[in-house]
Amino acid sequence: MEEKSTVTLENIQRAALAEFSEKGFLGASLRQIVKSAGVTTGAFYGYFSSKEALFASIVEPHAAALMGRFMEAQTFFAELPEAEQPEHMGVESSSYLHWMVDYICSHREPVKLLLTRAEGTSYEYFVHNMVEAEVESTMQYLDVLRRLGRIVPELDRQLCHIVASGMFNGIFEVVVHDMPHDKALRYVDQLRDFYTAGWLKLMGA
Structure with a gap:
């Protein structure tokens, strides 16, 4: 049975x-x-119990894995001594992005479902929630830089949200376009370099 x-x-x-x-x-x-x-x-x-429960049974393990690993990277960076954080900027994100590409390429169909077919479910806001977590970490990092004596221009939350949203939606194009693993790795590395340089410019570095 x-x-x-x-x-x-x-x-x-x-x-x-x-x-x-x-x-x-x-x-x-x-x-x-x-x-x-x-x-x-x-x-x-x-x-x-419902169509949504069925949808959740397919995507939840992958939503939990992607968000969980992302938050681990955010927490690790935030818990570094403040004086060490500037030299680590981008390091943890690189490690996460490589892990993410590996994960996506191993679970393409359900991850694509999560990211592109979830309208009408609680997973509809998955990328938005990831962006919001990134924005919160960015705002905290700006405060760290100021405490370290850096001269940092005022960056409001809305601007940070727009930049982070563009970054994550760009990264998740690897799912939308079913990129091969090696191409996806190159793609996200180039995106990370692009956005890291942009953030440094905005932060007055």
Whole structure:
């Protein structure tokens, strides 16, 4: 019975991945998912309470992995002694971006679902939440620079949000365009160099 249940679950999720990928969460038909999976609607509800619960079962592990590793990098940088933070700027982000490319290339379909087909779910704001975390870290780093005696121009939160949003949306183009691993690595390294130089200019470095 356990083996049969596992197979059924996998069939439902496989059918859902195809349907969500083609039509997005809002356009996806639960009836079509059930039909493609070869189960009854009643059987479906033995596994998932709703279409959104099914969507979450596919993308949540990847959302947690991407956001979790990102926040680890942010926390590591913030906990460095303040005097050491300027020389580490961009180092942790490089490590994270390389890890992210590896992760995305190993889980392309569900990550693409998370980033491009989540409208109408709580995951719709995944990239926005990542941007907001980046903005908060940036504002804290500006305060660190001022405490270190650096002359830093005033940068308001909205500008920082615009820059960070452009950066993350650019980085996630590796998902949208299904870039091969090596090309994606080069792409994000070039983007990181571009944005790091831009941030340094804005910060008066």
